[in-house]
């Protein structure tokens with residue numbers, strides 16, 4: 001059974017893109033692998049949240065992941081800052097992480113451009129902390145999106161470098177992981193082009209009310225309709241169909257496809273159906289989120305249990321690492 005580690009930055013509510021693109025795979029993975037899923041609250045400090053924001057975001061993300069079906073009995077779910085062992089490894093890895101390679105990282109360059117008044121050292125060493133998160137559990141596989149590929153490549157580099165330096169195989173080299181080698185689902189936005197995302201400002205969130213969902217879907221970009229049978233779909237229209245293929249019954253999708261191909265489609269009807277199907281999908285999850293968010297005792301229990309298991313795994317690795325480096329007890 002391979003070890004899987006993945007971190008989630010607590011930066012906002014989950015949208016359908018996060019759910020179908022990432023969370024659903026976590027739920028499948030937890031059945032087959034030894035999974036460590038954590039909330040990367042230290043990482044989120046690079047953008048200086050207020051204390052209230054920090055705490056609320058962690059609590060919200062934890063509640064949302066549990067509500068979706070990530071199961072604390074199957075996977076180890078924890079808050080990064082509860083596992084101080086990660087910091088020791090972070091310090092040790094920093095000794096072999098070079099300024100030049102850190103400065104060349106695309107995500108660092110992007111952030112430095114986005115927040116020129118806050119180019120802090122945490123931002124620079126973000127990939128080192130991420131590498132610690134991963135290799136502290138001797139992870140074999142890391143499910144991450146495209147934007148994290150370079151950070152994962154750095155983690156592989158730091159693991160290899162440490163192994164070589166101390167002539168050991170203490171760290172497996174972590175591989176990127178796609179569930180069953182499947183193409184990752186990309187959930188489109190409904191604003192004409194591109195993906196659904198927080199920064200794109202086009203998210204349909206799991207906690208949105210029925211009314212908000214309906215409003216967002218009814219506002220989706222469409223056009224005046226096809227003029228010839230079996231016409232190719234422009235991007236905005238394809239996006240409506242793609243979202244429908246994700247949330248609706250196949251027969252519903254076929255129905256609207258046939259209408260489109262016969263030039264009889266009414267986008268108003270299609271959007272109403274799509275909104276209804278999204279609502280049906282998210283209603284039970286939304287209810288769960290509310291219940292779990294308000295159940296402080298349950299959240300505390302999950303976090304405590306997760307931290308204990310994660311610390312045990314982390315401490316075992318650190319013990320080997322300290323010995324390799326030459327730390328000895330008197």
Ligand code: ADP
Pocket residue numbers: 009016017018019020021022144145146185186187188195196197198199
């Ligand atoms: P956002 O794009 O909202 O900022 P993140 O970058 O925090 O979301 O992504 C968290 C996870 O959700 C990643 O694994 C990412 O690949 C996945 N994800 C985000 N948006 C989508 C989308 N539209 N389609 C598929 N997966 C997505």
Ligand code: TRP
Pocket residue numbers: 005006007008009040043129130133134142143144148151
């Ligand atoms: N950097 C990741 C992101 O922004 C979050 C993250 C932190 C992570 N540590 C990790 C992901 C370890 C995978 C493994 O999405």
